Amino acid sequence: MMAKGSKAWYEVYERYIFEIEQEEAEGLKIPERYRLGALCRPWEMNGNLFSKKAGRYSPSRLNITIGSVTLTAWLTVGLIHYAANVILYAEGPALCWLPLILALIPASFLAVLVTAARNMWGRSRSLVKP
Template sequence: MSSKKNKNKYQKEDLINTLNKLYRCRDLEISNLWQRSIFLSVFLILCFTAYGYLMLDLVKVNYNANILNKYNITCLLLSSVSIIFSVIWILMAKASKAWYEVYESAISKFEYQHFKKINLPYENIMGEMMFQKDQRNDSIFSTKGGAFSPSKINIAIGQISLIIWIIVMISHSVYNITIIHLTENHIINTVLTIAIPLITIIIVLYINLSKYVKSGFLIHNE
């Protein structure tokens, strides 16, 4: 009888330890998400700051086609780097969200299967916990909690940054094409104006479509 009790006790402790490990993995992924975001945000902030500096500096100089061309080429290079970092931001945020949901799904499934053995109240199972309607207000002018996803917001930040830099690149490309014929080395300038966006597109497509940066585990479980 005593042996049976010890066995049941061990099973319960083993289940609790497993559940704790799953929660630690999830918490680690959440922590890593914000650490990565802080790391990449430094680069994006520097890119926006550099672009602002270029625009302010452009106001101070005397306008002529050669100077405008140099500024446009510089802005194209800057927007290219910024687009690549924005894409990396999006991919990192999406990857963190995917792994977070993997652990969350595992925790939810585990708790549904073993909540009786580990003495977990059913209403405390992940997926069963409710956010009361009277505590929720999605208005940005309210101080109450809203039904928003931090991970989705993080992805949206990268997407907004990407859209902004795409607009910047298109604007400077189009504008530079209109003044290239007035510059000294218009052939080289034309090549640069076309090549920079094309190379950027190739790099972005490679990063997004190739298996080089994709998780083998997540692909395997499709």
């Protein structure tokens, strides 16, 4: 959520800077190559991850992707762990508190999913849909 919110604000600032440059093109007297609307090109680029040169990557998109992959991995591991506990509980004697844990895990999991799906955490009051 933090990465997506940061990207939204960056795009807001970028749009306003671009609009100011377009409106004040004559008044600002900024050469075209220095304006935000000009093509963005670093000095050198190399997409190889082992190179120390700049690459064509979006840090905010990478953060969002890392978050999505981590969430998927966490959910997979959690579901496997939960299924293993259910199987072990069904096969033989278990601890007396295990049924309570097995009931609380899906309830908490569902609460997290519902609130995250409805975007109820950390929503900006300023940003509106484009």
